[in-house]
Amino acid sequence: xxxxxxxxxxxxxxxxxxxxxxxxxxxxxxxxxxxxxxxxxxxxxxxxxxxxxxxxxxxxxxxxxxxxxxxxxxxxxxxxxxxxxxxxxxxxxxxxxxxxxxxxxxxxxxxxxxxxxxxxxxxxxxxxxxxxxxxxxxxxxxxxxxxxxxxxxxxxxxxxxxxxxxxxxxxxxxxxxxxxxxxxxxxxxxxxxxxxxxxxxxxxxxxxxxxxxxxxxxxxxxxxxxxxxxxxxxxxxxxxxxxxxxxxxxxxxxxxxxxxxxxxxxxxxxxxxxxxxxxxxxxxxxxxxxxxxxxxxxxxxxxxxxxxxxxxxxxxxx
Numbered sequence: 001x002x003x004x005x006x007x008x009x010x011x012x013x014x015x016x017x018x019x020x021x022x023x024x025x026x027x028x029x030x031x032x033x034x035x036x037x038x039x040x041x042x043x044x045x046x047x048x049x050x051x052x053x054x055x056x057x058x059x060x061x062x063x064x065x066x067x068x069x070x071x072x073x074x075x076x077x078x079x080x081x082x083x084x085x086x087x088x089x090x091x092x093x094x095x096x097x098x099x100x101x102x103x104x105x106x107x108x109x110x111x112x113x114x115x116x117x118x119x120x121x122x123x124x125x126x127x128x129x130x131x132x133x134x135x136x137x138x139x140x141x142x143x144x145x146x147x148x149x150x151x152x153x154x155x156x157x158x159x160x161x162x163x164x165x166x167x168x169x170x171x172x173x174x175x176x177x178x179x180x181x182x183x184x185x186x187x188x189x190x191x192x193x194x195x196x197x198x199x200x201x202x203x204x205x206x207x208x209x210x211x212x213x214x215x216x217x218x219x220x221x222x223x224x225x226x227x228x229x230x231x232x233x234x235x236x237x238x239x240x241x242x243x244x245x246x247x248x249x250x251x252x253x254x255x256x257x258x259x260x261x262x263x264x265x266x267x268x269x270x271x272x273x274x275x276x277x278x279x280x281x282x283x284x285x286x287x288x289x290x291x292x293x294x295x296x297x298x299x300x301x302x303x304x305x306x307x308x309x310x311x312x313x314x315x316x317x318x
Contacts, residue, residue: 008116010039010108011088012065015072015080016099020050022228023059026102031064035108037116042087043069046080076192078202081169085179085186095173101127101225110223111173114157121175121215122207124167125223127151137234139289147239147295149227153219160217167217169203171225178215185209190253201249236291240298247299251306264311265304273300 012030016023023043030041045052056069072083081096088094093115097103107125114123129150153165160167169187179185193200210217232238258266276297283290 008037008092009090010035010037010093010095010112011042011084011091012039012095012097012108013042013044013084013088014097014099014101015044015046015077015084016048016052017046017080018048018050018052019099020048020052020055022099023052023055026097026099027059027062027067029102030097031062031067032105033103033108034105036112037092039065039108040091041065041067042084043067044080044084044087045069045071046077047071047073047075076189076194077200078187078189078192081202082186088176089180091176093173094176094179096169096171097225098170098227100228100230101170102130102228104128104224104226107171107223107225110220114218114220114223115173115175118218119216120218121178122167122172122210123218123220123223124151124172125220125225126153127168127171127225127227130226130228133228134231134234139236139291140234141289141292143292144239147242148229148233153221155221157218157220157222160211160219163208163211165219166204166207167219169206170227171223172203173223178210191249201246236294239291239295243295243299244302244305247302247304248306248309249302251303252310255303255307255310261307261311264307264314266307269300269304269307273297273304276300 012033014026014030027041027043033039043056045056053069053071056067060067060069068087070083070087072080084096085094093111095108095111110125111123114120127150129145129148149168149170151166151168151171158165187202188205189202191201191205193202207217260267276293280290280293280297283293
């Protein structure tokens with residue numbers, strides 16, 4: 001189905017930091033996309049120290065959809081994504097991919113159909129992990145792939161009604177009216193990720209906020225990308241650390257205030273941690289894969305640490 005109007009413009013954006021070796025192939029794949037409306041490519045260079053700026057300058061001279069790039073001096077994925085929103089305010093649709101991904105054919109066609117013809121205000125799609133250049137560890141079960149950014153909600157498009165089927169900013173599009181109507185609607189700086197560090201959560205916070213606002217969020221399986229995972233992420237300790245940071249940031253920023261605490265820590269968190277450790281011991285003794293349970297323990301430790309730090313900060317201020 002063709003779009004209702006032909007005067008709309010799409011911005012196809014990515015934020016990048018020190019991944020110069022991926023830029024040529026990424027931009028080539030972006031330019032190769034078929035799209036029923038005009039589109040331009042936007043790159044946000046977030047203080048790269050390699051030759052990113054030189055390569056981006058070269059890529060602007062090549063044939064195909066226009067590539068425009070800007071330098072964002074504030075380090076962090078939140079500042080980079082918010083800069084992309086600001087740069088794209090005159091566009092009708094903003095599509096995000098990451099610099100460690102490659103868009104698969106049909107992504108922009110699916111995006112435009114969802115936003116213009118189906119009326120989606122936010123639309124996300126499938127994210128496949130690329131193991132073509134490295135071996136997948138035997139212990140890496142399918143249920144763990146989501147913690148590497150994989151996303152697959154099935155083969156049918158549907159409207160997202162709750163947080164059980166989230167979509168991620170590595171493959172997402174927005175109707176830019178969202179951001180023009182509300183200048184405060186931006187990615188949450190409390191859930192930032194700087195450089196090549198891990199953690200973050202800014203996309204989950206944006207997703208939850210749009211859910212609360214009853215926005216029309218669409219999942220489209222034909223809006224798909226291929227996500228490359230760096231070898232250092234394919235280690236067990238990566239999954240442990242990601243969960244600790246998620247629990248820690250959540251406790252610091254959004255954990256409810258409880259009347260009954262000790263050093264700022266609700267007793268139920270300690271009881272929860274003890275139960276999780278016991279379950280982990282049972283799994284370890286039975287020689288079963290206990291990584292998922294270890295991740296739960298790490299998350300609870302992060303929550304306890306965040307609650308304690310929040311209490312300590314408040315105590316020093318009073």
